[in-house]
Structures are given as C-alpha cells and as structure tokens.
Amino acid sequence: MSRAHPAGPLHGDLVTTSEVSAPPNTAVSAELDPLTWSANVARGESGQVTVAGIPVGELSDDYGTPLFVLDEADLRSRARKYVEAFRGSAAEVDVYYASKAFLSSTVARWVTAEGMRLDVCTGGELALALRSGVPGEQLLFHGNNKSAAELDASLAAGVSRIVVDSFDEIEMLARIARERQVVAPVLVRVTLGVEAHTHEFIATAHEDQKFGFSLASGRALQAVERVLAEEHLELVGIHSHIGSQIFVASGFEVAAGRAASFLAKIRDEYSVVIGELNLGGGLGIRYTADDAPIDIGEMAPHLVELVASECARRGFPMPRLAFEPGRAIVGPSTLTLYRVGTVKRRSLEGGGSRVYVSVDGGMSDNIRTALYDADYTVTLANRVSDAAAVRARVVGKHCESGDIVVRNAWLPADIAPGDLLAVAATGAYNRSMASNYNLVTRPAVVSVADGRSAVVLRRETLDDLFATDPGLA
Numbered sequence: 001m002s003r004a005h006p007a008g009p010l011h012g013d014l015v016t017t018s019e020v021s022a023p024p025n026t027a028v029s030a031e032l033d034p035l036t037w038s039a040n041v042a043r044g045e046s047g048q049v050t051v052a053g054i055p056v057g058e059l060s061d062d063y064g065t066p067l068f069v070l071d072e073a074d075l076r077s078r079a080r081k082y083v084e085a086f087r088g089s090a091a092e093v094d095v096y097y098a099s100k101a102f103l104s105s106t107v108a109r110w111v112t113a114e115g116m117r118l119d120v121c122t123g124g125e126l127a128l129a130l131r132s133g134v135p136g137e138q139l140l141f142h143g144n145n146k147s148a149a150e151l152d153a154s155l156a157a158g159v160s161r162i163v164v165d166s167f168d169e170i171e172m173l174a175r176i177a178r179e180r181q182v183v184a185p186v187l188v189r190v191t192l193g194v195e196a197h198t199h200e201f202i203a204t205a206h207e208d209q210k211f212g213f214s215l216a217s218g219r220a221l222q223a224v225e226r227v228l229a230e231e232h233l234e235l236v237g238i239h240s241h242i243g244s245q246i247f248v249a250s251g252f253e254v255a256a257g258r259a260a261s262f263l264a265k266i267r268d269e270y271s272v273v274i275g276e277l278n279l280g281g282g283l284g285i286r287y288t289a290d291d292a293p294i295d296i297g298e299m300a301p302h303l304v305e306l307v308a309s310e311c312a313r314r315g316f317p318m319p320r321l322a323f324e325p326g327r328a329i330v331g332p333s334t335l336t337l338y339r340v341g342t343v344k345r346r347s348l349e350g351g352g353s354r355v356y357v358s359v360d361g362g363m364s365d366n367i368r369t370a371l372y373d374a375d376y377t378v379t380l381a382n383r384v385s386d387a388a389a390v391r392a393r394v395v396g397k398h399c400e401s402g403d404i405v406v407r408n409a410w411l412p413a414d415i416a417p418g419d420l421l422a423v424a425a426t427g428a429y430n431r432s433m434a435s436n437y438n439l440v441t442r443p444a445v446v447s448v449a450d451g452r453s454a455v456v457l458r459r460e461t462l463d464d465l466f467a468t469d470p471g472l473a
C-alpha cells in the first residue's frame, strides 16, 4: 500500500509500490546514469564519486553529512536552456524561477543572471528575493492565502505581477492599493480543468481543490469582472498551473487551448484584450531510469506555435507568455550525501530478505518519499564494490517507521557503517521542505564548480534551533 502520488495526491489514486528488480548474486553497477545525475558528477579513478572534480569524501570531511551538494554549472545551464528555448519565438516570453523549489541568495543571483525572473509565494520568499538584490519588477507573487501584510509588502516592493486567487483577495488587494495610491498589476489564477501528473493528464471541469477560480463554474469570468471594476487593479493577464513532475506535453497543450479561448471570451464579454498568459511550471525530471523528461528545447516552439494558432483562430492577438519552472531547473543539479550508521538484515514475508541501511538524515531533509511515495536513485559513493547486490532500503534516523529515503534499491552486500551514500536529484523540494523534526539541524548546502566548493547555506546549529525558546536564553 502506498500513500500518494510522486507529484501529490491525484484524485485520491493510490500507487502500487513495486519492488525493484535486478538479478541478485551480481554486483551493483557503479556506473552513474548521466541523465539522472547532474552534469559534473562522475566516478573518479579511486572509485569515489566526484562532483565538479571534488571527491565526496573531501566534501564530507569539510562540511559533514548529511550534505546537499549543488553542481553550479548544471543548475545554471538548465536555467539558460529554459530561457533560450523561447528566444526568437513568435512570442515575448518571461521565465520565472519557482523559488519554492529551493531558494537562497546564491540561487536567486544565479538564475536572474541567466535571464530568469523569480516567482515567490510567501512573504519569506519575497523578502529573500529582495534582500538578494532581485528588484520588484522581476518578481511575481502567487499563492492562495496571501496576508494583507504580504500584499502590502508586494506593492511596496513594486512586484510586477500579483496572481489573485480568491474574491476575498481581490477586495483586500484593491483596498491596500487604494490606500497606497497605486495600481496593482494583477493576473487572475484560473483553474482550467486540466490536471497533469507524470504520464497522463485529466481534462475535466474538476474544481475540488484550493487554488484559483474555476473556468467551468463561471467564477473565473466573475473574478475578471471584479478586477476590471476596481480602479486600483490592472488586469494584466491570466495564470494557470496544471501540476508538477509532468512528462507529457499534451496537458500543457490542452491548457493553452482553453486559456486562449478564455482570453477571447473576456474580450467578447468586456471588450478588453488581455495581454499575458502564464502557464505555470511543472516539467518533470528524471529521479530514476523510469522517468523520461520532456526536453524544453523541443516543447517550447511547439507550445508557442499552438498558442499562436489558437489565438489566431479566434482573431486574438498573441499574448505575452510566461512560465514558472522550479523542479526542472534545480532538481537534477543536487545530490544528497549521507553517512551510513547501521546496517540490519530483515526477513521478508514470502521469502528473501531486505537490508535496512540507516543514514544520518532522513525525512527531515527529504520528506518527498514519505509524502509522495517518491522514488530516488542511490549509489555507494565512497568506493566501488564487487560484492553481490542485496535488496536494500535506505532509511533515516527519525522516530518514524515511514522515515524512508529510498524505498527500493540494490546495494552491495558489503555496505557497512561509515560508507557514504549519494542520492541523486534532490535539489527541488528537499532542502526547501526540510524540517527540524526530532530537533535535528537542517543540513548545509554547498555548491561546487571547477574543483572549488562554497557554502550556499551553512548547516544549522543547536543554537539556531534553540534561539526561539525563551526558556533556554
């Protein structure tokens, strides 16, 4: 039995957890699939994994474990590729990095240097972006329950797009903009009835979720009308986000078609031509060999062409387009390095056994396995081994039996305390979702490039943790 879907609950569907299949009594391959690991991860001559030329043993000595190791050149090239995919196309296109995937001042500076803007969805993400030097005009603020303080801070900072998500928010934003004597630039978040996860998408009038205004119920049109009626709000465009970890372009295509027809409907009803269409994020990445990501270079021209033809069909001018990728930019760039603490063999019902390999992190640095039943690729990182493969499960150090990092893997039978394990593609929604459960300190993030490493986020200390407890002052 499993809990949910790797990209979040999908109408309550359950995913069957399958066991990995590999022939036992053969050694585990030490090869690193270049499509799963970041571009500068390799196996050095000694058998150790290296990142941009630095052996993981050296990184663990310098920074400790667990450790997020971020391949700078890999991340930057993904950001660049996304932006370049739309260059020279028939539309003006803005690409926003979805900060929620992982944000720090370093990452904010890298992605903006590569031509991206930033999307934020809380006052914290907004403050970090601003303090990192990203100006308000490069920021977009979305979220289903923004506070008055967050809206006020957005207007104060001159955020260039505020994605309104409820009638309450439209009223609140109009009031705050009036008090500030400014006009707030607004996108209306529309639930187009397209929900996409992995290899399929559902196109329905489904609206039983918290985000946006539904198209099918007519509320999206009412929201447009409310925004148009407010003197201190300017309707800049519409926004849609259909899901995450998506491997098929067809969901985006259906969404683009529905959005284009909604833009035409707004024109017909209210005689206004809205100039911007934001299609959100969602491109999937390769966590394991089962995942086959869409190439943005291939999808971009096709999608632009589709919006152009859908608009032309309705006599509507081509809107400015926007996208908000998060996972596809930062996810593959990072691996997590763990130190093995204990190794236990357990008998399986129905025969066979499984080795439980406990590492020094767990659900506090990677909640996705417990939350979404996510799969990951893991490798023995400090050496190679020709021992036979054993069925293994990599688990953390927390007081939860669901504290699993990699549910099903094959590892060498001689895996032992002190070994290092590397887990691939942990850049998105790992450190950003990390917790202090069991009062563990959140791991450091270090970047590596050209044989040099630098701290992106230092490891938390117990003093950081206890600073909020006045009884310990």
Ligand SMILES: Cc1ncc(COP(=O)(O)O)c(C=O)c1O
Residues within 6 Å of the ligand: 098, 101, 119, 142, 241, 243, 244, 245, 280, 281, 282, 283, 324, 325, 326, 327, 328, 428
């Ligand atoms: C509105 C919005 N934009 C962008 C993203 C980024 O999605 P991804 O990381 O899958 O690209 C999300 C993620 O949930 C989102 O909710």
